[in-house]
Amino acid sequence: MxxxxxxxxxxxxxxxxxxxxxxxxxxxxxxxxxxxxxxxxxxxxxxxxxxxxxxxxxxSKEGVYLQCVEHLITLLWQKMGAAVEAAEMAASDRTSDDQRLIEAALGILAAVLVTQEDTHHRKAWRAFFDRQQAGPCPPSATVAFEQKFKGRIDSVMRQLIARLSGFALEDERTILHAMALFTQGLAFRAHKPRLATALGQENVSRSQMRLANDIALTQARFTLHGLAQRNPSLTR
Missing domain, CATH: 1.10.10.60 (Homeodomain-like)
Structure with missing residues (x-):
């Protein structure tokens, strides 16, 4: 220890x-x-x-790495805890209507996007996280991140998607829709050089990234409304 x-x-x-x-x-x-x-x-x-x-x-090296992961989890919950808790309440409340469920899902995605904003501190942690996701690391770190952060967010997002769509919680479509929301939401950040090229610039300004985030949330809203409208199991 x-x-x-x-x-x-x-x-x-x-x-x-x-x-x-x-x-x-x-x-x-x-x-x-x-x-x-x-x-x-x-x-x-x-x-x-x-x-x-x-x-x-x-x-050891593994010990310091695991403490980095633990600290990253703490920082992420400081930014995202309120949105996740609100989403969990909405998902567990059987009286929640579509609009509440949609706003809960968008609240999580918005919190994720905020954590991606560029500051020196966040750039360092994002680089660490990207490496942790992409490359070999101690199994204990992967387990900690899954159990203490990622698993909880994945779970509530799938619950929201299932409620809106009428798909079963473990349906492949539920899982893929939940993943797609995060993937699409983070696409501008993941492909920032391509975004700059598309805009005819060398770099993307902070205001442009905020606009990109707003657009990502708008796209996600359309998707969630579309799932709700196609849900055959609810009477509206």
Whole structure:
């Protein structure tokens, strides 16, 4: 288990700040090099600490990586927790009408898009997350992310889709529609260079990305309304 010196009343001890510095450096190193390409020596150098400090605070490279994932999950819930909780309430309430279910689904997607906005801090975490999704990483990190974050969001989105469409919760169409909403919503961000080319520019401005997000949400709204209108099991 990772160790660190406890905080004292009125502030943090040096050990706590050192641990935080290692964590921040690890996020950037893992984001650039991936789990397999990064070393504890790389992380220590980026954090400006001695290599043994990694073992002292986190036990191993896997330990610091897992703590990065845990911290990322905490940050994501700070941004998305309210939207997910509102969606869970709407999905579990049998009196929820189509409009409430649609707004709940859009609330989650909007929260996801907000977390994608460009700041230095978010860029580092997004690079880490992209690497974590695309490349080899400790199984413990994958399990933690699935159990503590992704699984919960996937579950409520499928419940909303099932309620709107009339498809069974485990129907392939329910699963694919839920995935499609996220994929389409994040398409502009994932293909940002292509978006800039389409706009005849070298870069995409922040205001243009916000417009792209608004359009993604509009498209998602059309999709959700379409599913509700085709639902044969409800009388409207």
């Amino acid at each position: 990772a160790r660190h010196k406890p905080a004292t009343k009125g502030g943090y001890q040096r050990g706590e700040s050192t641990r935080a510095a290692i964590l921040m450096a690890a996020v950037e190193v893992f984001g650039r090099r991936g789990y397999e390409g990064a070393s504890t020596r790389d992380i220590a150098k980026a954090a400006e600490v001695n290599a043994p400090a990694i073992q002292y605070y986190f036990d």
